[in-house]
Amino acid sequence: MDGILAWSQLFRSAGTFGNYVSYVRLGCQILGVSDAACSGPHIKRAKASIEKLGGFVRRKRMFVKHDTVLRMVRLAATKTAQEWIVAMLFLASYVFLLWLPSEALPMTSLGVGSGHDEQSVIQRVGDTVCLKLRRRKNRPSGSVLSRACWCQKSPETCPVHVLWPFFESCGVNVKPFDHITPRTALWYLRSTLHELRVPEPHIYNTRDFRRGHTQE
Numbered sequence: 616m617d618g619i620l621a622w623s624q625l626f627r628s629a630g631t632f633g634n635y636v637s638y639v640r641l642g643c644q645i646l647g648v649s650d651a652a653c654s655g656p657h658i659k660r661a662k663a664s665i666e667k668l669g670g671f672v673r674r675k676r677m678f679v680k681h682d683t684v685l686r687m688v689r690l691a692a693t694k695t696a697q698e699w700i701v702a703m704l705f706l707a708s709y710v711f712l713l714w715l716p717s718e719a720l721p722m723t724s725l726g727v728g729s730g731h732d733e734q735s736v737i738q739r740v741g742d743t744v745c746l747k748l749r750r751r752k753n754r755p756s757g758s759v760l761s762r763a764c765w766c767q768k769s770p771e772t773c774p775v776h777v778l779w780p781f782f783e784s785c786g787v788n789v790k791p792f793d794h795i796t797p798r799t800a801l802w803y804l805r806s807t808l809h810e811l812r813v814p815e816p817h818i819y820n821t822r823d824f825r826r827g828h829t830q831e
Contacts, residue, residue, distance in 0.1 A: 616652040623661035632665055633658075677819045678827035679804075684709045685772055686811050701803045703781045704792050707737075708824040710774045711746050711760045715821035716797040718748055723790050724782035737782055744774045797821065 619636065626632040636653050643650035684706060691702030704719055713719040713735075721734045736747045746760045762774040771777060785791045800821055808816035 616657055619652050620657060620661055623665060626665050627668075629662040629665040633662060674820075675815075675818055676826070677815075677823045678830050679705075679709065679819065679823040680827040680831055681709070681769065681772065683808070683811070683813065683827070684824070685769060687807055688771055688777075690807065690811065699781075700791055701795065701800070701807075703778060704795065704800065705804065705824060706772055706778055708821065709828050710762055710772075710778060712825045712828050714825065715800055718751070720792045720795060720797070720800070721790060722746070722782075722792060723788065724785055725788055737779075739775075739779050739783070742775065744779045 619639075623632055626635075636658060640650045640653035643653065687705055688702050691698040704715070707713065707722060708715045708719045711718075718735050723733045723736050725733065725736050725738060732749075734749050738745055738747075740761070743761045743763050745762075747757070748760070749757045751758055764773055764775040766773045766776055782791065804819060804821060805816045808819055813819075
């Protein structure tokens, strides 16, 4: 019990603490040892204490929309090859509404009929660009996302004539974002938004591409 109560002081969210204690209880049950310390009035008091400390502040909802993505692409075009790769990562995340760490970073350019074991495969199919995801957060069976040309709206961010040529230039069976970590992507995002003079750049994170396109 003392260990559980001491552990509770590391949490900023009472809900998160409750979830973790549930996993500890499950571990005790699997090991066949007592889980008495994982329930009772002391757990309720610990949750109440966490709430009173007020350490958890929900992040403001932010949205990276098309106009910002366009400015990112234009800025990257004037910089290094690495900056362009990151811009294409951000464009892919926006175009396909992706969770960047698990769906955009593993993206692989493969030929038709290849890459069945890959998590995220992008390919040109006729007049569209298709992304096949082996699994998604709420869809274990995965899904296929298709995007057509939108040059009439924005030729500089077109999935068919900008994003796909980038992957095509990388070659077959190549993961162009494999060297980028989620933390590095977040740093690039915030530093780019800062350079573009977007207000409160430090609040944004990589899921805001998905959120921005969803809102639009």
